[in-house]
Amino acid sequence: MKNIADIRTEYSRETLSEKSVSPNPFFQFEKWFHEALSAEVPEPNAMAFATSVNGRPSARIVLLKGYDSRGFVFYTNTESKKGVQLASNPFAAMTFFWHPLERQVRIEGRIEKVSEEESDAYYRSRPLGSRIGAWASPQSREISREELDNKYAEYKEKFEGNEPNRPPYWGGYRLVPDMLEFWQGRPSRLHDRILYLLEGEKWVISRLAP
Numbered sequence: 001m002k003n004i005a006d007i008r009t010e011y012s013r014e015t016l017s018e019k020s021v022s023p024n025p026f027f028q029f030e031k032w033f034h035e036a037l038s039a040e041v042p043e044p045n046a047m048a049f050a051t052s053v054n055g056r057p058s059a060r061i062v063l064l065k066g067y068d069s070r071g072f073v074f075y076t077n078t079e080s081k082k083g084v085q086l087a088s089n090p091f092a093a094m095t096f097f098w099h100p101l102e103r104q105v106r107i108e109g110r111i112e113k114v115s116e117e118e119s120d121a122y123y124r125s126r127p128l129g130s131r132i133g134a135w136a137s138p139q140s141r142e143i144s145r146e147e148l149d150n151k152y153a154e155y156k157e158k159f160e161g162n163e164p165n166r167p168p169y170w171g172g173y174r175l176v177p178d179m180l181e182f183w184q185g186r187p188s189r190l191h192d193r194i195l196y197l198l199e200g201e202k203w204v205i206s207r208l209a210p
């Protein structure tokens with residue numbers, strides 16, 4: 001069996017420079033996201049999402065469901081562990097890893113809730129099973145499999161013939177960034193790291209040591 005300490009990959013696909021990136025980090029994200037889609041990166045919208053309370057971080061994978069110049073949106077149960085943490089500390093971080101492209105994107109900033117209308121619109125777009133699942137699952141609370149399956153069956157019956165409405169404890173969060181970093185793997189661990197920092201209204205670009 002391979003020794004874990006011997007697992008390593010040499011990266012050499014591409015380069016990234018201060019001059020080649022867009023002056024606008026949202027455009028740069030869009031470019032890279034489209035390239036991840038074209039390269040058929042599996043679940044390119046999956047990212048590690050980190051919250052923190054009292055100096056104790058907590059991270060999990062969630063799916064990005066939208067982005068524009070306002071920020072980066074995902075959906076969840078607002079009473080989950082992450083929801084409770086965000087209520088007490090709205091600062092959070094997102095990290096994407098697009099392995100086939102040898103790329104990482106890190107985003108940090110402040111979280112706000114998306115509008116009720118936006119959450120409703122996304123909730124309505126989800127498959128019926130997921131809409132019922134949002135009712136059935138008190139996310140991050142202890143539960144038995146039996147209880148979960150029973151709750152799902154109960155809500156399925158309750159909504160028979162009706163469109164389920166969005167649960168009051170389920171909705172979207174938008175991360176409004178003040179920092180983005182685009183990482184492109186390079187040989188000998190001399191990777192390219194291009195940082196965008198928001199200073200006032202202006203994005204300032206610099207390079208970080210790998």
Ligand SMILES: Cc1cc2nc3c(=O)[nH]c(=O)nc-3n(C[C@H](O)[C@H](O)[C@H](O)COP(=O)(O)O)c2cc1C
Pocket residue numbers: 043046058059060061062063064074075076077080081082083139140
């Ligand atoms: C690929 C993948 C995608 C996921 N997407 C979401 C998501 O969009 N929203 C969500 O609430 N949980 C998502 N989860 C589940 C979370 O990782 C996590 O288990 C859940 O949100 C509870 O986290 P919490 O206890 O920290 O609140 C996803 C998990 C995986 C592996």
